[in-house]
Amino acid sequence: MPKVFISYSRHDMEFANKIATSLLEYGVEAWLDTRDIVPGVKWSKAVQAGLDSCQTMLLIVSPNSMASSNVEDEWQYFLDQEKIVIPILYRPANLHFQLNRFQYIDFVGLPFETALERVLSSLGVGVQEDAVARQRAHDVVRRNYEDWLMFGAHERDLLDVNALRFVLPGISIAGVSSDLSEYILYGVVLASKQEGFNEIIPDLTNWLSGIDHASLLEILELALRHTNVSIRSGALRLIRSLRLEYASGLVITRLVDEQDTLVLSTAIDTLLYLGSTISTQQTEVLLANSDNWLVKSFALRSAMQIPAALMLTDGTDFSHQLGFTVENAGYFLVSTELDPITNIALESFDLRLEEILGVYDLVVLVRGEHMGIVGSGRLYSTLEYFLRSGGILLATPWVGWETRSQLFSMCLPFKYIKYIEDVKLSCVPTEHEIAQKIFSGQFEYTSSYEIAEARPDSIVLVETTDGVPICGYRQVGDGVCYYLNSCQHSCRQLASSPFEASSLLYDSVKRLVSWIFQKHSLQR
Incomplete structure (x- = not known):
């Protein structure tokens, strides 16, 4: 059967493609510029060849096509050559007076399949065996x-x-x-x-x-x-x-070699959906050979006896030092920088984030240099679920600023007021027995932090001499949210880690994390 030329406005390209694909299903080849013009060939020359090679034109009628001089040139040429023009009404429009004598096929008032049958009938196409x-x-x-x-x-x-x-x-x-x-x-x-x-x-x-x-x-x-x-x-x-459960072995094998974070996210979601499990040997291979936090998180599902911590870092020395502290306390540490690519994976609804975080006893969130990256807030809503389900969160600025208008802010022990950069802080432990046990005496250091006030049910362990809470925690459901109100960030100069500014602070935080490990993770 000879080709049918489809004349249309570029504004109606989606409908034109649908018509061409539908015709092809019935063995009718349609000439369409987006499909039939080879790259490098002059457009006008290719269209001319298309017009000459076809004996029938389907003219897609719409306000856009009736206003197009190119479309008019095409159907005028067909009429001059005394070839067949079949108007098909895609959008209500005023027909050119030369087209009024033709009966059009109505895709506006009729279902698509019914109108398509009329097009096929006009082209002489019947039911095939x-x-x-x-x-x-x-x-x-x-x-x-x-x-x-x-x-x-x-x-x-x-x-x-x-x-x-x-x-x-x-x-x-x-x-x-x-x-x-x-x-x-x-x-x-x-x-x-x-x-x-x-x-x-x-x-x-x-x-x-x-x-x-x-x-x-x-x-x-x-x-x-x-x-x-x-x-x-x-x-x-x-x-x-x-639900090709017998293909789960292929997916597990790919976890080691795959480098694209979004593909890994889809792979892990697929395995979780299929309810796939891995052997002890596969667990050891993934934990030892993969650098990807998603893969290690999946592997930890089969190693639940290991107290594990997830570190979402901002890439600063402060976050790395905090990570060492967490690891030395006894946690199996999985770390990833919360950059835009990782955030896309976290915000993707293809990833079962609740199940991923559920393998961890502790999540550490350091946001100083990546403030404002988190998009829809799905990470924070999942962290709230993690907390209320018994998880432990250790957060730092600028989490308070970033969630100030979100429900998650109610999980934090301190209510955010404003942030301040590069100031010298003079801090003292409170009279709370845990504060006296972990923090020893007054210490000073330079840091960026959030001006905040403690919520009534929070425990403040350290505060500045003028009463701003620096470290504390509060119960959230079955879990606990800790907040260390210091970070390595400056918009004016190169900032150093607060831990480098005060060894007393660093030593105290080491004792705090060890205490968290003993109190919460070993109990779980």
Whole structure:
């Protein structure tokens, strides 16, 4: 069947693509500039060739197309050549007087499928027999596969949801080569994030039933090792969507080699969704060989007897010194800098953050140099859940400033008022018995901190000589939130760690963290 030329306004590109894809399902090839013009070819020359190669035009009618001089040039040329023009109404519009004599097909008042049947009828396309439909499905896959190879295996040339909706019922996986099966599956993994994917799952499941587990695992392994991040992520979403529990071993293996944080986030979410567990040996391998905090967090689910702490740092010397203190107290320390990339993973709703944090006894949050990065606040809402479920949080500025308008601020022992940078603080322990045990005498150091006031039910351990709380805690549900009101940050000069300014402060914090470990983590 000769090609059909689709004339449209660029504002209506999505609808034009939908029409072209739908026609292809019935064996009608449509000439569309975005699909048929090869890079490097002059646009006007390619359009002229397209007009000359087609005997029928589908004119997408809308206010935009009726106002387009390019569209008018195209249908005028067709009329001058005495070729067929079929207007299809996409948006209500005033037709050019020369088009009024043509009967248009109404996509506004009719359901899409009904209007499409009328287009097909106008083109002389009837109902196909099953054998013809299967052959057409094969032809569509083969043609698209050849384009994919020709243009550098780009993801834009993979089958989308609409194409898969047509292809999957008419093609047997046993009837195509392994290269074509791989090509189809790559389209499937990318389509897993497209609207309408759930509608093709029954056909997809039926299609995959024709392949044994070993062959499917081989294709999935190729997808999980693909250089394209979208294909790797899509393969993981596919494993989750189809609940391919027998593929969990592939996912676990990828945890060591995968470098992309967002792919790792999807991998771990998939394993959690499938309820996958790992052996003691796999746990030891992941903890020893992976530098990624998400991977180590997942591995710790199988090593719950280890008191563990998660350090969300700002990359300063202060945070590293605090990390050493936590590790020396007895915790297995997992550390990650809370930079924008890590934050995207934390804010992603593909990640079961509650389950990730649930493996830790202690979370340490240092925000001095990364203030304001946290976006939607999902991290803080999850930390509140962590606290109320019995977790321990040790936070530092600028958490008070950052959450001042969030419900999480009520978890903090101190109510934020304002922040001050680079000031000399003179601090003394309070009369509380724990303060007297941990903090020894008055000490001075230079730091940035938050002017705050203690909440009525908080325990203040250290305060400045003018009454600003520097260290304290309060009960939150079944957990406890500690706050160390000092950080390494300055907008005016290079700041040094508060621990370097005062060895008394550093020694006292070491005793505090050891006391936290003894009081909370060993009890848990």
